Amino acid sequence: MKPSREVGIVGYGAYVPRYRLPASEVSRVWTGGHGGVPVDEKSVPGLDEDTATIAIEAARNALLRSEVDPGDLRSVWVGSESHPYAVKPTGTIVAEAIGATPAVSVADWQFACKAGTEALQAAFALVGSSMADYAMAIGADTAQGRPGDALEYTAAAGGAAFVVGAREQSLAYLEASYSYVTDTPDFFRRPYRHYPEHGGRFTGEPAYFKHITAAVQALLEELGYKPTDFAAAVFHQPNVKFPQRVAQILGFNKDQLKAGLLAGQVGNTYAAAAMLGLTAALDVAKPGDRILMASFGSGAGSDAFSFVVTDVACERQARAPSTQAYIARRAPVDYALYTRYRRKLQMQ
Amino acid sequence: MNVARYWRTEKTRYGLVGETCRICGEPIFPPRDLCPHCTEAGQDVRTFGGKGEVYSFSTVNDAPAGYSEYTPYTVALIKLQEGPLLTAQLTDVDEPDVHIGMPVEMVTRKLKEEGENGMIVYGYKFRPVIQA
Ligand SMILES: [Zn+2]
Numbered sequence: 001m002k003p004s005r006e007v008g009i010v011g012y013g014a015y016v017p018r019y020r021l022p023a024s025e026v027s028r029v030w031t032g033g034h035g036g037v038p039v040d041e042k043s044v045p046g047l048d049e050d051t052a053t054i055a056i057e058a059a060r061n062a063l064l065r066s067e068v069d070p071g072d073l074r075s076v077w078v079g080s081e082s083h084p085y086a087v088k089p090t091g092t093i094v095a096e097a098i099g100a101t102p103a104v105s106v107a108d109w110q111f112a113c114k115a116g117t118e119a120l121q122a123a124f125a126l127v128g129s130s131m132a133d134y135a136m137a138i139g140a141d142t143a144q145g146r147p148g149d150a151l152e153y154t155a156a157a158g159g160a161a162f163v164v165g166a167r168e169q170s171l172a173y174l175e176a177s178y179s180y181v182t183d184t185p186d187f188f189r190r191p192y193r194h195y196p197e198h199g200g201r202f203t204g205e206p207a208y209f210k211h212i213t214a215a216v217q218a219l220l221e222e223l224g225y226k227p228t229d230f231a232a233a234v235f236h237q238p239n240v241k242f243p244q245r246v247a248q249i250l251g252f253n254k255d256q257l258k259a260g261l262l263a264g265q266v267g268n269t270y271a272a273a274a275m276l277g278l279t280a281a282l283d284v285a286k287p288g289d290r291i292l293m294a295s296f297g298s299g300a301g302s303d304a305f306s307f308v309v310t311d312v313a314c315e316r317q318a319r320a321p322s323t324q325a326y327i328a329r330r331a332p333v334d335y336a337l338y339t340r341y342r343r344k345l346q347m348q
Numbered sequence: 349m350n351v352a353r354y355w356r357t358e359k360t361r362y363g364l365v366g367e368t369c370r371i372c373g374e375p376i377f378p379p380r381d382l383c384p385h386c387t388e389a390g391q392d393v394r395t396f397g398g399k400g401e402v403y404s405f406s407t408v409n410d411a412p413a414g415y416s417e418y419t420p421y422t423v424a425l426i427k428l429q430e431g432p433l434l435t436a437q438l439t440d441v442d443e444p445d446v447h448i449g450m451p452v453e454m455v456t457r458k459l460k461e462e463g464e465n466g467m468i469v470y471g472y473k474f475r476p477v478i479q480a
Contacts, residue, residue, distance in 0.1 A: 048457040097362040321478045
């Protein structure tokens with residue numbers, strides 16, 4: 001897909017909470033320390049953090065880099081599966097906090113881990129159709145896994161925000177995008193349930209791998225590119241192995257993955273995962289670099305995007321804290337403190 | 349339920365929106381009917397930048413209703429770069445690391461929840477500066 005007016009990313013911003021739960025803590029409590037772990041550690045939100053506060057900080061960083069007046073944003077769209085309210089938009093809180101209200105379209109998006117990139121597709125379309133000069137799309141989550149479940153090693157918190165604008169103002173312009181979606185029940189959570197259900201091995205082949213490879217292959221074909229045309233590739237990262245394997249299947253190498261593969265240090269940040277990886281890749285990108293991002297959302301689908309970094313990227317990188325600066329700001333917690341921070345203790 | 353009061357003070361809490369006195373030009377936070385410097389009425393809205401330093405601080409172990417789930421936490425007097433002093437919680441910091449003069453920056457966090465069925469109140473807190 002390509003909009004009629006050329007568009008790109010004008011500003012981007014990341015946020016990762018300060019606390020980390022080492023995977024060894026989960027295995028100490030649940031498997032006696034035996035067995036492999038899917039990540040080194042995952043981010044844990046503090047008691048005063050949720051998807052709204054995470055989205056707000058990522059959005060402020062994106063605005064700092066873009067130097068766009070928040071009053072000129074015509075959308076603030078937040079993708080998440082952990083909105084703080086069941087009814088009441090997260091987006092209104094974010095839009096008010098960053099000063100984007102009231103002349104703005106606000107909505108919360110939902111599509112498991114690709115809720116944020118779905119919002120990004122729409123933001124490109126909003127600016128690409130000239131309905132707006134600037135649009136903001138955010139992916140943010142504070143994911144929960146059932147205690148002792150495989151997901152507890154990885155279910156993490158983080159956010160990434162993008163200000164979309166015309167190509168001439170962009171630090172990375174959009175070449176094209178592609179969305180590939182089928183009805184695949186690999187992972188879901190029913191209303192009023194606290195923890196999700198997942199299909200175990202079923203989450204791999206027919207879900208993650210099939211949808212990402214289909215989306216990326218179609219995008220490369222549409223653009224006439226090979227994997228070697230890209231300086232960096234960022235995939236949805238529920239753990240470290242899945243993105244490594246999908247990269248291998250598609251023909252990308254480990255060097256291309258390096259900048260944007262954060263799951264080992266922050267876990268799976270769900271709707272933020274691919275977008276947060278993209279912020280880290282943009283932090284170290286050079287003008288002319290071509291970057292691929294492919295998300296995955298259970299249910300299931302993948303959005304794939306191809307960007308080219310422009311000459312203004314370097315000056316904008318330094319205007320807000322880098323994604324790696326947030327990752328380096330790390331305070332480990334043990335399983336006991338984690339159960340308090342994630343409110344897993346029954347208090348009354 | 350204090351929904352109306354929370355809503356009225358939202359801009360102040362979310363974005364450090366204060367005032368500049370039209371008479372004496374002093375910055376004012378939080379907004380007031382009369383200027384605390386010259387006691388005249390008449391102010392213009394201004395947004396503060398969110399950078400400052402710890403002027404004084406104290407750790408709360410026995411919290412007022414609505415805040416007990418966050419204990420222990422540190423409350424500080426923050427001197428904003430623009431001048432005003434305000435009271436706020438510190439976050440993302442361990443109490444032994446807090447010191448007078450510590451550079452801090454504003455973040456928007458959950459202040460409290462009005463119970464399981466009530467609204468979530470968001471507002472400013474301060475944390476050690478993360479370098480760009
Ligand atoms: Zn005055």
